[in-house]
Amino acid sequence: MxxxxxxxxxxxxxxxxxxxxxxxxxxxxxxxxxxxxxxxxxxxxxxxxxxxxxxxxxxxxxxxxxxxxxxxxxxxxxxxxxxxxxxxxxxxxxxxxxxxxxxxxxxxxxEKTVDFFACGLQEIASKGDRCLVWMPANTENSVGSLIARALGRIKAEALICSMDETLDAVADFVINKKINCAVAMPFKMLSLMRYADKTGKSLPPTSVMISADSAPPFLKQELGERYALQVIEHYGSSESGLGxxxxxxxxxxxxxxxxxxxxxxxxxxxxxxxxxxxxxxxxxxxxxxxxxxxxxxxxxxxxxxxxxxxxxxxxxxxxxxxRNATANEMGELNAILFLQKNVLDYRMLRKDNRIRIEVMLMGKVDREKIKEQLQRVVLQKGWGARVDVHWHVEKLSLHKPYYQAKRKIIAE
Ligand SMILES: [Zn+2]
Structure with a gap:
């Protein structure tokens, strides 16, 4: 090793x-x-x-x-x-x-951060590789831009994908650009792999660095075993200087x-x-x-x-x-929902004491049972007095990932 x-x-x-x-x-x-x-x-x-x-x-x-x-x-x-x-x-x-x-x-x-990234990225990429950068890269020093700069230093090509694309567009981008490795957020990567699997798109990447949000063991296991990806987890925060x-x-x-x-x-x-x-x-x-x-x-x-x-x-x-242990958000909901193979994505919104959970499905799930589990967690955490769950099944190809950054409760 x-x-x-x-x-x-x-x-x-x-x-x-x-x-x-x-x-x-x-x-x-x-x-x-x-x-x-x-x-x-x-x-x-x-x-x-x-x-x-x-x-x-x-x-x-x-x-x-x-x-x-x-x-x-x-x-x-x-x-x-x-x-x-x-x-x-x-x-x-x-x-x-x-x-x-x-x-x-x-x-x-x-510069120290770019230098660290250029070293760390060698766990998933080397000279001549074509790497998806699916991280915010809209300004010169945003994290995606720094990763792209670091990839350049190890002579790998950075292919930056907007955070605002549909999963369908990202899958096509990965295929058309012959991308063979990726840097992405954990649950977005999971959604992308599930979407591609469901729609019969064969994605070429063999390795992925996941970062910027919690990555529970079940997620890493699915990416590794079901989708045969070499998964390397990175822990960093703005406070640590990103790396x-x-x-x-x-x-x-x-x-x-x-x-x-x-x-x-x-x-x-x-x-x-x-x-x-x-x-x-x-x-x-x-x-x-x-x-x-x-x-x-x-x-x-x-x-x-x-x-x-x-x-x-x-x-x-x-x-x-x-991550984010003090706010203690999303961990249990991630497990309830993403352990269902037919869940593509979800988000949670709060208005006053009403919680709305929107779930994007790719197939059948036991809706009543999941709803009960979700309600139990929301009430237990004291997030709200009422929970509505909305199930979406239509227009899979139009779905954009619900979250652009770390998963959390969205205040309406
Ligand atoms: Zn080691």
Missing amino acids: RRSVLDDWIRQKEGWAELSREKIEAMQLKKINLLLAKTKQKGKFYQYLPEKISSLEEMKKIPLLTEQQLITNHRGMLLLSQSEVSKIITMYSSATTGQAKRLFFSASDI GALECGAKNGMHIRENDLLIEIVDDKGNWVQKGETGNIVLTTLSHEAMPLIRYQTGDNGALSAYPCRCGSVLNRLQNVY
Whole structure:
């Protein structure tokens, strides 16, 4: 089995002959101390931080950074002048009553992400491959554009597909462009493969990198076994600078980009949990120059692997990642609906205390039973008092994926 591509990338970047845990952790400590010195000098917000820590264990003494603090203080967390900012990501979180969360990146921060993508994409693509980029690519520094740039560096061709196309158009695009690998969001990829299967379109890709939303085991299993795709999962977020952690061929967790990120797993009180135990994912961006985050609570859950990877990598792995754990949306509904092979897609909308779930079907399902299960989850979560389920069966070829980004409840 091939070792994770990240190992050699980090080894080369740091100019080391060999990679080891000791070296990685010493490098992280050094980078954290450089960061602490810089925030003392320039960061208005980060004045509460210590000047220096003497071991990674001492990270525990630093207070966690909440999403609300990030929303309130983003300007004070910026270490560069506004003119040195190349990219701003603005997000509206449902968990925080629609306030804007802003993240700033410099040209050098973006370059680091492209460099990471160019390395990581080699898990699914190599020179001469033709790769579908089914991610937002409408601006120069949007994630799809950065992936396309990274593919160029490994001499693979990026074929960008609009997020606003029908599944039928995407399937034809993949066939006509002779695409053999893909980067896509997990459930969109599942919908595409199901649609193509149902309509007799044979799609050529043999590998896919899935990213930007939860990817439960049943989804990866269906893509891998039923559609014979080599599936590589990537975990990243806007806060991590888009790139984060990446599966290797062993498919037993995602190796962390540890030269740029320190990931801690903590319990509800903020204490470290044992390796192998699930807790909250806390993120420190070690090399971002515009707006580094120090002990940011991502709201995602996961575990650090307790055992070394079969691929031989020494990099820590993230396992059992459950995204958006604080908002706790969609996971159970995804399972109820997408475990039905005849469900192509669905979305959930909320108006006051009324929930409407629209389901796009490709064939028969037990509607009464599914409706009961959906109602139970909605009532249990307290999302609404009334649930209507609308079943759509018509005009399959006109269906556009309901979600362009992460699946969540849509407020009407
Ligand atoms: Zn591995």
